[in-house]
Amino acid sequence: MSLYEHFRPEEHALVDHFLDLKDQVVVNYIPKLTDFLDPRQQIILKSLIGNNEEIRLSFSGGYAQAERARALLLPPYVEADEDPFQLAYLEVRYPSKFGSIAHPQLLGSLVGSGVSRSKIGDLLIGEGRAQFICVKELEPYFMLNLSSVGRMGVSCESVDQQALIHSDDEWQESDGTISSMRLDTVLSEIYHLPRTKASEAISRGLAKVNWELVEKRDYEIHEGDCLSLRGYGRSKIISNSGLTKKNKIRIQYGKLN
Numbered sequence: 001m002s003l004y005e006h007f008r009p010e011e012h013a014l015v016d017h018f019l020d021l022k023d024q025v026v027v028n029y030i031p032k033l034t035d036f037l038d039p040r041q042q043i044i045l046k047s048l049i050g051n052n053e054e055i056r057l058s059f060s061g062g063y064a065q066a067e068r069a070r071a072l073l074l075p076p077y078v079e080a081d082e083d084p085f086q087l088a089y090l091e092v093r094y095p096s097k098f099g100s101i102a103h104p105q106l107l108g109s110l111v112g113s114g115v116s117r118s119k120i121g122d123l124l125i126g127e128g129r130a131q132f133i134c135v136k137e138l139e140p141y142f143m144l145n146l147s148s149v150g151r152m153g154v155s156c157e158s159v160d161q162q163a164l165i166h167s168d169d170e171w172q173e174s175d176g177t178i179s180s181m182r183l184d185t186v187l188s189e190i191y192h193l194p195r196t197k198a199s200e201a202i203s204r205g206l207a208k209v210n211w212e213l214v215e216k217r218d219y220e221i222h223e224g225d226c227l228s229l230r231g232y233g234r235s236k237i238i239s240n241s242g243l244t245k246k247n248k249i250r251i252q253y254g255k256l257n
Contacts, residue, residue: 014041014044026055036061036068037070043223053076054075056076059072060085062164066122088135092106092154103123108150110132177248182221186227207229207230209221222237223237225237238253
């Protein structure tokens, strides 16, 4: 069985990239630091590294509950630098009495400046406040160039890690059994919808997988995928625990309250 059979076709290039990083660490004995990875990409990297004793794998997104994180691959006996993940923490200052900044607006302004999404970690939105995490080398760029979000004039300044907004998000974890890992079947289980209604929502462009619009009802879902259904919120697949005695797939998932 080919290694690639375990992954989606669109993930094959990422698999090749991770395998190349793995070889560089093992053969050349040099540390490697990735850009930010979403939860699904983190699962892929973990599966490719496995229990390899020649690589020490760790992740950090700047705080304990971070969704997006950078991965550090270290050879044995090589010590990490003082700031191994090279993260910057930035606060977006704006006149909150005149309006607010939402997650999509901030993300649009950041990637609209020509910066790859992979260089940006989590966005943290609080009451009258907005922050984001990025790779360290882009800190001066954002401080100099981020001057507006939507129609709101803003400024950007560096803050300490301890000053990050603490998220109040609570994931409610549940177990379920489903007949397949099709998108419509998974959404039906998580959001307690008839499968026909889940299918209709997908066809109407209301579903996203890993922040990308998906309109195929039979799109296959994997462990680590982040899902959203407009009007019903966000969810994630925590684990796929195999088959029950009745040949149902046992999954654990989280749903954002």
